[in-house]
Amino acid sequence: MTTEQFSGLKAVIFNGTLTRSPGVSHTDGLIGAARALMERNGVEVEVIRTVDHRIAPGVYPDMTEHGWETDEWPGIFDRVKAANILILAGPIWLGDNSSETKKIVERLYSNSADVNDAGQYVYYGKVGGALITGNEDGVKHCTMNLLYSLQHIGCVIPPQADAGWIGEVGPGPSYLDPGSGGPENDFTNRNLTFMTYNLMHMAAMLRDQGGIPAYGNVPQKWRDGERFGFVPPQPQD
Template sequence: MSPTDYSDLSAVYFNGTLKKSPERSNTDGLIRVSRRIMEKQGVSTRLFRTVDHDIAPGVYPDMTEHGWDTDAWPGIYEHVKAADIVVVAGPIWLGDNSSQTKKLIERLYAQSGDLNGKGQWAFYPKVGGCLITGNEDGIKHCAMNVLYSLQHVGFTIPPQADAGWIGPVGPGPSYLDEGSGGPESDFTNRNTTFMTWNLLHLARLLKDAGGIPAYGNLPEEWKAGTRFDFENPEYR
């Protein structure tokens, strides 16, 4: 047991599987590895399988204001706002992230212009990570896309913030299939554990420090003319 107390932290996991509940999701199996570690530390966790929710596609906070009849995202986003850690997880399809994972990233992007209580972008100082499953190549490609997207909209990414499992290339066993070797993979279990602890450590550091310092990253102050030591080059 870690000597550090993490029990005031909360985490939200998103599963981008294309399978509606209660169909078994292999990505859920890998999420459970990480989630159990967090819960052993007293961290409050919440899991959303996005395909189970009527989340409209789009890049605005509430898509009912842009032609859609319903949109579950505004309610789900309240859990993101309250979380210290967000883990985006999903399967590989055609070597890339699933449509559900991509839709989630787009909806997170929709909120990236919001501000937090310090006047920074809304996702300062939340910590982000990534889990990928599949039976074809693409873990690193998918993780690069997710982690780049998370940091771009304001999440802080710790070292080794991704983990994944793939079976043999082509048709073959998935993570939770009997005899797949997925749950027994030392490489996957090590990387998932390291990712989880790095998320916890960085979230703890940021929370104790009061978040990312606000100097130099306040959009409204920039708009008002503050330049945070930036100087225009002299043209002659």
């Protein structure tokens, strides 16, 4: 394996922590392990801690057109459009994704009707993954929600596209706390490594073949009457 295989790929990782910089984010610790692995393989990585930005809530591409004074999302979305890999990361609160993580899902959805150069929905050709931290149960619940959301808007989800760390069930130390065992946890480290390579492999495959083939999935052609061979089921007597 050489870095040339992944050279030129770009990844954007959203950190849905509720802690503003420069405060310690345990999610950022887990992100850092995936980021370092990607960068060692030639991938350009940008991590966006959403709570540090004035990203308005809502489901429209620019919320300043819907009553908000400021909205950094349009500029951030330009970086998303340029990325091959998109990872949603965040903490667990009350067994679910954080409000910041959910806000990014909603803002990604706000652009889901945009199209790429092939006329497909804009997230076609990107791959998605999820990273979750916490000190109680909920990793699988949170990643189910995130991976479903990413595929629904058009991302490809490779096999084993999630990883997380929660420690023992019940309140306890968080990932970066001294003695937590998080950074040394073999199960977490294995899953994070597999996820990272699967994301890079799938992103390189899609890039090298020019994305998802643009047949049977171009919305404007459907609106124009093309049905790509689909025949509606006939009513039965």
